[in-house]
Amino acid sequence: MTTVRRNVDLSKIQFTALPNDKVLDRFRCGERQIDDWAEKCADLDRQPRARVFCAMGEEEPLAHGFYSLSMTGVSAKGFDERGAEHFTHSGFIPFIYIDYIAVREESKGNGIGTGLMVDALRRCTAVARNVALFGVALNSLNAKTTAYYRSLRFGEKSQPNMQYPLMVLPVWTLFDLEKIRAE
Amino acid sequence: MTPFPLMDWLRRQFGGEKKKRSAFASEQEAYEFVQKIYEDSGGVSPELRRAYQFYLRNFHDDCPAERGPL
Numbered sequence: 001m002t003t004v005r006r007n008v009d010l011s012k013i014q015f016t017a018l019p020n021d022k023v024l025d026r027f028r029c030g031e032r033q034i035d036d037w038a039e040k041c042a043d044l045d046r047q048p049r050a051r052v053f054c055a056m057g058e059e060e061p062l063a064h065g066f067y068s069l070s071m072t073g074v075s076a077k078g079f080d081e082r083g084a085e086h087f088t089h090s091g092f093i094p095f096i097y098i099d100y101i102a103v104r105e106e107s108k109g110n111g112i113g114t115g116l117m118v119d120a121l122r123r124c125t126a127v128a129r130n131v132a133l134f135g136v137a138l139n140s141l142n143a144k145t146t147a148y149y150r151s152l153r154f155g156e157k158s159q160p161n162m163q164y165p166l167m168v169l170p171v172w173t174l175f176d177l178e179k180i181r182a183e
Numbered sequence: 184m185t186p187f188p189l190m191d192w193l194r195r196q197f198g199g200e201k202k203k204r205s206a207f208a209s210e211q212e213a214y215e216f217v218q219k220i221y222e223d224s225g226g227v228s229p230e231l232r233r234a235y236q237f238y239l240r241n242f243h244d245d246c247p248a249e250r251g252p253l
Contacts, residue, residue, distance in 0.1 A: 010241040093206075093213045111237060118238035134217045151230040155220030157206050166206045170221035177227050180235050 003028075003105040008057065008064060010111060015119040018045050018052040023063040029102040031141055037100055041068055050099055053119065055112050064112050065103035067120045069096055095137035095168065096124045117152075125174040135171045139164035 018024075018041070027038035044050040050070045054063035071094075098120055103113045124136045138154070140146040141164055150156070154167035207213040227235075 011243075014243055093210060095213075111241060114234045115238050115242050118234050119242070134214055151228060152234070153220070153224040153226070153228040153231060155216070155224070157216060159206055168217055168220060170217045170224075172221045173224070173226050173231075177231065177235055180227065180232060181239065 005109055006106050008107055008110040008112060010115070012058040013064065013112065013115065014056050014058075015053055015115065016056055018042060018054055018066070019056065022061065023054055023056065024066060025062065027063075027066075027102075028105050029065075030105055031102065033141065034100050034102045038066070038102070041066070041100075044068070053116075053123070055103075055107075055116055062104070064107040064110075065101075065116050067101040067116045068099040069120065069123065070099055071096060094131075094133045095135055096127060096133060098136060098138040101138075121169070121174060121177060125178055128171050128174055133171050134168070136169045136174065138167055140167050 021042040024038045024041065028035050029038075041050060041052050045052045045068075050068045052066055052068045055065045056063055101113070101116050101120060103116070121136065124133075127133065138149070140149055146156070146165060146167070149167045152169065153173060154169045157166040157168060159166065207216065
């Protein structure tokens with residue numbers, strides 16, 4: 001089935017905490033793993049094991065996209081033990097994890113993904129100003145996203161038998177990024 | 184007398200020793216890894232700068248530090 005892309009007025013987009021359980025209904029982004037996760041992220045947000053933020057259009061019932069932040073990565077259960085990989089035997093590595101970041105198929109091509117990524121990084125910066133962190137981490141799901149994250153200067157931590165590479169953006173890059181506003 | 188470490192025993196019995204190798208051997212290794220990425224990359228890349236400027240130009244630039252009511 002062909003997805004019809006739509007033009008989105010970015011000036012009407014607000015990045016907001018998950019407003020209700022329905023905004024991610026029928027979420028399809030082309031990555032089944034993310035689509036499955038979107039179905040249950042409202043529960044994870046309530047627990048709270050993740051914090052979910054959405055790109056919402058004015059008076060639109062469905063989110064164009066979302067990102068999710070946590071301190072532990074996605075729960076290992078059912079996700080190839082991705083969450084468990086983040087812990088060391090000796091302790092906890094202080095990263096904020098972008099569990100998932102995705103845009104609906106029909107809303108792609110408008111720059112919403114870029115907006116979501118920058119908004120996520122800004123939110124991480126706000127945390128890093130108050131809590132000591134090493135950076136922002138994520139697991140890249142495919143070669144295309146890995147190349148994109150590399151272009152943003154996420155460093156890759158290669159591991160044997162790791163399906164999804166762990167990628168990290170240093171905390172100092174977050175602080176440098178905020179300086180651009182003052183230029 | 185030390186109490187019998189039941190939880191440790193259970194963990195060993197049910198695969199606790201099979202825990203996968205983690206991404207970093209220690210917090211120190213993670214810190215040095217992140218430090219090296221920063222030094223090698225020189226901070227904000229042109230692509231990240233473009234993304235940030237795109238965000239500032241096109242979206243509501245509020246990103247409140249607080250999430251709002253829970």
